Amino acid sequence: HVRRAIGVMQALRLALLQFMFLRIISVPAFSRANDISRDDVLEMVFTLRIEEALTQLRRAFPTHFPKTGDFSVSEPADYPDDADEGYGFIHQTYFDPIERAYGLVLRIGGAIANEFGAHG
Numbered sequence: 001h002v003r004r005a006i007g008v009m010q011a012l013r014l015a016l017l018q019f020m021f022l023r024i025i026s027v028p029a030f031s032r033a034n035d036i037s038r039d040d041v042l043e044m045v046f047t048l049r050i051e052e053a054l055t056q057l058r059r060a061f062p063t064h065f066p067k068t069g070d071f072s073v074s075e076p077a078d079y080p081d082d083a084d085e086g087y088g089f090i091h092q093t094y095f096d097p098i099e100r101a102y103g104l105v106l107r108i109g110g111a112i113a114n115e116f117g118a119h120g
Contacts, residue, residue, distance in 0.1 A: 006115050013108040016101045020045065023101075024053070027094050030060040050102040054095055061087040061095075 024045045029038060036056045044053035063086070 002115060006112055009108050009112050009115075013105055013112070016105050016108070020050070020098050020101045020105075023094055023098050027057065028090060030057075033060060036060070045098075050098065054099055057095055058091070061090050063088050063091055 024042060027038075027041075032038075034056075036059075041053045041056050041060075044050070044056070
């Protein structure tokens, strides 16, 4: 029974890792900034430096910008404000699911270690 439970947990963990890898390669291209390129971010994810990769991606795709009201502008803006059209959509579609999947990977890894009594 324990062996099967560990096998199921490991299979789920591997599926989550595969999900993260497939999601990260689908992230839209971004310009090289702050000495970080797409290849650098991919390497971070493939070496499981997920939090570091997400930090860099969130810098490449910021969701908070100065508002039009912050400036004295007389012309109307036509830039999309909806989250489903801007960088907010990229966060919801790519970064947030990767972050949730990584959290589950860590929890499942802890559960597997606890089954073996490997903690400390």
